[in-house]
Amino acid sequence: MHPVPAPEQPGELIARLRAASRTGRPRSLEWRTEQLTRLRSLLQEHTDALAEALFADLHKSRSEAHAAEIGFTVREIDHLLENLEEWLRPQPAAVPGCPAGSTAYVQYDPLGVVLVIAPWNYPVQLLLVPVAGALAAGNTVVAKPSEVAPACSALLARLIPQYLSRDAVAVVEGGVAETTALLAQRFDHIFYTGNGTVGRIVMRAAAEHLTPVTLELGGKSPVFVDRGTNLADTATRLARAKFANAGQTCVAPDYVLTDPDTARGLVAEIARSVRRMFGSEPELARGYGRIVNLHHFDRVVRLLGSGRIVLGGRHDRENRYIAPTVLADVAAESPVMREEIFGPVLPIVEVPGVDQAISFINDRDKPLAVYGFTAREEVRRRLAEETTSGGLVLGMPMAQVLDPGLPFGGVGESGTGSYRGAHSLAAFSHLKPVLDVPMRPTGPVG
Ligand code: NAD
Numbered sequence: 495m496h497p498v499p500a501p502e503q504p505g506e507l508i509a510r511l512r513a514a515s516r517t518g519r520p521r522s523l524e525w526r527t528e529q530l531t532r533l534r535s536l537l538q539e540h541t542d543a544l545a546e547a548l549f550a551d552l553h554k555s556r557s558e559a560h561a562a563e564i565g566f567t568v569r570e571i572d573h574l575l576e577n578l579e580e581w582l583r584p585q586p587a588a589v590p591g592c593p594a595g596s597t598a599y600v601q602y603d604p605l606g607v608v609l610v611i612a613p614w615n616y617p618v619q620l621l622l623v624p625v626a627g628a629l630a631a632g633n634t635v636v637a638k639p640s641e642v643a644p645a646c647s648a649l650l651a652r653l654i655p656q657y658l659s660r661d662a663v664a665v666v667e668g669g670v671a672e673t674t675a676l677l678a679q680r681f682d683h684i685f686y687t688g689n690g691t692v693g694r695i696v697m698r699a700a701a702e703h704l705t706p707v708t709l710e711l712g713g714k715s716p717v718f719v720d721r722g723t724n725l726a727d728t729a730t731r732l733a734r735a736k737f738a739n740a741g742q743t744c745v746a747p748d749y750v751l752t753d754p755d756t757a758r759g760l761v762a763e764i765a766r767s768v769r770r771m772f773g774s775e776p777e778l779a780r781g782y783g784r785i786v787n788l789h790h791f792d793r794v795v796r797l798l799g800s801g802r803i804v805l806g807g808r809h810d811r812e813n814r815y816i817a818p819t820v821l822a823d824v825a826a827e828s829p830v831m832r833e834e835i836f837g838p839v840l841p842i843v844e845v846p847g848v849d850q851a852i853s854f855i856n857d858r859d860k861p862l863a864v865y866g867f868t869a870r871e872e873v874r875r876r877l878a879e880e881t882t883s884g885g886l887v888l889g890m891p892m893a894q895v896l897d898p899g900l901p902f903g904g905v906g907e908s909g910t911g912s913y914r915g916a917h918s919l920a921a922f923s924h925l926k927p928v929l930d931v932p933m934r935p936t937g938p939v940g
Contacts, residue, residue, distance in 0.1 A: 515607060562616060602632075602925060603924040605682035605706075608683045633683070718848065722870075725760050731889070739783045777808075784814045825843075884905055
């Protein structure tokens, strides 16, 4: 019998990845392209297994698994592969303040070894899109999937070493103890997605080594629905975004701000949209998700008492099912308005109009997204100029994640830094100026 090798300790693993970084190989375009291509093959060759793991963890339908996780990550990788060579070209810079004859350019330098810590709600996408960005920037990576989505974590831990060089990416599975052990090590960048409490732990640990961080956090993303908007279309788009993944999406619309008349019409239209999407018994619809575990189930059910249930409300602990639910008559200080909901419950808070909606948003933490439905140009402009958030989307909540050209990230309590496409390259690189000053003639600083 062969003895089972002892698992590699975090220090050894990082030393191995750091040594690989120091060879300079990850810097080459060929290495980056090869790793990204292999990562794409992993996704394409194991689509079925990944979809099954997503169903086991979160009851995700095949179409959602493709649109929001597997195909989504493939599209991101394609975008990186198509553009990387051009983005990496050194950018000439004019240096009129330097001695005559000086030339300069600016280049993206890899940072070294990057730690990516992922959450459970999009367990494939939220691990692999940052990993792809870090590889595109020429780094080596320690990837820590979430233990709360165990089927996806185990599958990715098995597949990644089959596709990617062990000197490029190491997967470390586990929960608090394993992540704490990793955070004690020195990394060159930490990319964390999850809640703000752990975000603070990550930032504190990073401070010990002066390691830069990207924190992709959450919060309560409000939706303002203006008087006079087309309520049928608004409800369809709102319900699609809110009830995808049973509301467990960081950029899900958290609550609605609208006037009392619009609220009544909106509730009726949301009920119609939900029936169209999931039938009269969403519990039986394959396309409707489940709450990830009992801890979150109990937490979300407790929030149902914060208002009058005007749609849904049914829940079943054994199946971790909560129906798509709308709450009316919700007070601004009720429990459902004090924490990120992260479940299929949509409270409607009545406000007289846009002035009060803007004040309501600005009185609270800066959200990951602000959403608006309005036919008025003036209201679009005011939402853009008078509110602060990770992103503002008018007309279609969650559309900001569709295009890798847009930077994705929060501000204040909803996070720091951004990524996707070229923004990932910037997040995982150091922008280094290279200045060449001729020895002769000697200029002003000589
Ligand atoms: P989670 O419980 O899976 O935790 C995230 C990661 O942190 C996991 O890998 C976990 O192992 C690790 N972790 C947990 N406790 C830790 C500790 N004490 N010390 C060190 N590491 C620890 O996921 P979650 O936090 O419940 O995720 C949901 C939150 O994430 C929501 O607030 C949501 O809005 C946010 N989120 C943000 C984005 C975004 O892109 N901005 C995306 C998804 C989720």
